[in-house]
Amino acid sequence: MSTVVDIRNLGVSFATDAGAVKAVDDVSLTVERGEVLAIVGESGSGKTVTAKTILGLLPETATTSGAVVLSNRAGTRENDVISLSKQRLRDIRGTDVAMVFQEPSTALNPVYTVGWQIIEGLRAHGEVSKKEARARAIEMLGRVGIPDPEERIDHYPHQFSGGQKQRIVIAMALVLEPGLIVADEPTTALDVTVQAEILDLLRRCRDEFGTAIVLITHNMGVVADLADRVAVMYQGNLVEQAPVGELFANPQEEYTKALLAAVPFVGHGTARAEARAAARPAGWAEQTPLVEAKGLEIEYPGRFGSSGFKAVRGVDLLIRPGEVLGLVGESGSGKTTIGRAIAGLTKVTGGSLKVLGAEMNGIREREFRPLRSRIGFVFQDPASSFNPLLTIAECVAEPLIIHGRARDARGARTRVDELLEAVQLPKAYGDRYPHELSGGQRQRASLARSLALEPELLIADEPTSALDVSVQARVLELFAELQREFGFASLFISHDLAVVDILADRIAVLYHGELVEEGTGTEVLGSPQQAYTQRLLASLPVPDPVVQAGRREQLRLLREAD
């Protein structure tokens, strides 16, 4: 009797404005004691729904069929979650199965202390004295790596950093020692260095507490790092399940193969970048750079006379014609701020930034406007980068109209059709409204708009971070193709080293507003010189369980060296 949860022929439907939508269709899975089962899939695959069913956490609009048989830690009791009464469901939540959420900042109630919330869970199950509950909460906080737990237990969630909040959420899940933890994208909201630490903690949950984990994720690197067994889901169906080594080495289904092929692998782009560098004509490096930053500083003003926030502190960088510079950094590193400053969206407050020959420090919008036709910009969020009331064709025609190349959207239509074709969208999509396109399609249209005036410089701010991995692969491919064809220079901003690696000729690493390291992919990824770059690189999980095991060891050594 070593199965913790046995999901049999699970089906889940939702009521939506447009009628019933089936989210999960006939899925059967089991999780063994002390095992990490990863359920992977892209958005809409039904992986989260499946996981939530295990805790009976589906909203009222859902209807469920099949069975989810959950046993307790000792294996002495079994329950079918789907047919349990509300009261019985409450009894097993927390004791038999617990959950870790994607966004730690929303999973903690902002108006209660973290200790109050942990103790509440303890006292919801059986008689525990306040004092004892508090002692156990403190102990658990210590075990998940919160420093000074005796003092920190009385702090409110907003007083912790994102990674610490996720540790607290894990502590809450562990405190009643359930046999199973369901972790729904537990590291997606976190920076890659923090992600590595949370993955370590989850591994300890399995090894030290003997807890089984259902890990919901879209990130194949995370799967390779933590999972014992993998189940692949697609459009509500279970496509394939296999032990982790087997799945990565020898995927059986077409979908799994395509999915694995779409995942960028850090270091695989260096050869291409070297070939590009070799093909440059002599004297290329002596050209006037399109963008030249010297000691660039950008400060956001503070409120009520408090001191401002320095987002960028003394950065030097160059972008030469036809070159792709990849800008990498974690949240708060100032990478987006630099991109916005080059596009004239954010004021430069110190140092020098020359864009297409114009000094941006103290420039007026009127002087910069003529240069704007030579710069393109692709935004991160495909959902909000188009005016919802205009058709795609009208949106793509906008630069042509603004710069007098066309009188109105109709006059620009021929050119718009050409552009849509260039980004591999059917012409007919021009008549659609933005919400009628998927994220990937919108991002293509966004590329079309930014290329309408054939700019010399294209700034792409995390253009693929909101997309599923297979869509991301195709958009990146398209980007590379267009770059070859149009020959524009580009600043490509991303938090993901592997994505930048695919496209960039040179890579610049930012940390807390400072440029840590800069060089070709071979230099930065092959032999990073700075400690931060080394840690960033080592923290990035690669989609190969064997390689990843070695990298994990490397990261551990790096941490010990600190």
Next chain:
Amino acid sequence: MSTVDTIAPAEGAPTAGRPRTKSQGGGFARYLLVRFLLIFPTIFILVTLVFFLMRTTGDPITAAQGGRLSPEALAALREAAGYDRPLLVQYLEYLGRIAVFDFGATLTTNRPVIEVLATYGPATFELVFYSLIVAFAVGIPLGLRAAYHRDRTQDAIFRVLAIFWYAVPIFFAGLLLKLVFAVWLKWLPVAGRASVGAELQLQTLPNKTGFYTIDALLTGNPEVLTDVLAHVVLPATALGLLTAGIFLRLVRTNVIGTLSTDYVDAARSRGVAESRLLRKHAYRPALIPIVTVIGLQIALLLSGAVLTETTFEWKGLGFILAEFLESRDFVAVQGIVVLLAIIVALTNFVVDIIAAFIDPRVRY
């Protein structure tokens, strides 16, 4: 807050540990100060607005005595009161007097406005107080229930009820309540704050407060107390139910919002009981916006008090205001309006502080 977010060093960085506690030290004191200072521009704007608006039609003496006096007598009166001087001079003088809490004297009775407030203020305060009790006692529990049973029968009934309470003008509700409970059923008194006998006892009390409930307790006569409480039932219900409808809607919307958050789901996944989820996890965070909006409803409550008092001849500020309006005594009207503006500004300040105390993100 967003900038603070970005400053927080990444986990694992050498500085990791306690990223925010220190950077926010003294933040609450500063918030208090800034919020307090904001009261003054608000009062200043309203005083200015009311002053110039009231003067665009002429001076108060002409308005009050218009047709009754000869032009010469009128001019003499105006000169004596200083209304013949440039408007700007009058305005600056008015501001100066407001600064030392001198709101002028009424034209009709020649009493200082501040004294009018002292006489009639307690009655309005009492009415608003009892109405708030009705509003809280009815609005919040019903709002919670409606949110919890959303889209079901209970929710439907409460929501239609809330809309209905809002749609019935308060003076009409007052008239109906009077008609049914006072005229037809004769259960409760028609109008006023106390019956003649009780009023006499209350007025002769040596150190009376003006708050009839307190004064009635001071007389030690249970009949007086019952009489006073019987008088308050209908006006407080009329004003309270209007406000209850607004509270109900407010609580419902905000609690529906917090009920669908991750932290409620997270608490549910720890096995916390549903009733506790509603009372603790959904209600408390929802209170922050609720309290802020309730603060803004003070204005509505005062508007409502004016109408309620007129309907029930409840001798409070609203009642006396309506009388001054009738007799075109605009000095008194202006004085009372400005006073109410100050009260509203102060109440909003207090309410914001309460909201801040519920929200630890502001406090720490």
Next chain:
Amino acid sequence: MTAASVTGVPKRRLRDRLPVVHQVRQSVGLQRGMLVAGLVMVGLFILVSILAPLLAPYGFAQRKDASGSFGTQQPPSAEHLFGTTVGGYDVLSRVIWGTQTAIVVIIVAVLLSIFIGVALGLYSGYFGGWLDRVLVVVCDAIYAFPSLLLAIVLSIVISGGQSGLWAGVLAAAGSITVVFIPQYFRVIRAETVRIKAEAYVESAKVLGASNSRIVFKHVLRNATRTLPLIITLNSSEAILTMAALGFLGFGIEPTAAAEWGYDLNKAQSDVTSGIWWTALFPGLAIVFTVLGITLVGESLNDLADPRLRGRRRVAKSAGLVAETSVVPGGTLVAGPGGIEGLEDGETFDEHGIEVKR
């Protein structure tokens, strides 16, 4: 679903552009009931106001007919279905004529405040600066102030407390306007500030679009999407404020127009002596109108907020599997899967569960 997609696109656009029709289709259950009930009541109100000359048995200022004077405070009878007032007017006729006054006041007040409020809000939200700060403080101060008191002060200013038809209507509408401007200002300003940070506005900025182009092409139309909602809520407030002014004696003289608040004012003393019909019918007219408009407004509000929108329940495991836009290795020409014919292409997020619509 795919079949619908061929003809679905242009058809949906038309439906989307008819605001109320779209929402009626979107609503379910109780929400639809509330919306439809509200629409019927509002429709009736408008119809009565248009047909008032035909429906009303007498003029609003008429006290006698061929058979002589109506008499005062007469209980309901065959000649006077709702009785007569203390002033000797026919209650039914005044209730019917009152709809016209109400509608004129609503239209004037809402139109005036929309134009001023939207213009100020757009400017303030988009350009910011010192004017923005001043406007925000001024509007917040007015917003927090008891609106009825402000309306009283303004009606003194506008009409000097006098009350001819147009003076009275303008006084009521004008004083309501000033109370409403801050509301429109706040909403439009907040929307503008939000939209200004949206990627599509930034994108236009990067492209070098002029401020006027951005404001009119991108900001204005998106910022005013919430207006139908505020208009309905303000209309009901306008009626209540007008009635309150009338009740306090700042209304319109009975000879100039019929106004419900004024009639209630005159009916106050009647109630104490048990005469119910003079107060009941004008009061009910107010309740009916405000209830109708508020029901529409509330429903629109709920439908605009996906969190508050009601959903249908489903039969067990019914429906098609939600398709995603993700087709690894698939062709690019393939349409966006299950998006066609559905509400919109965004994933909806209920309790953290992601399902593509």
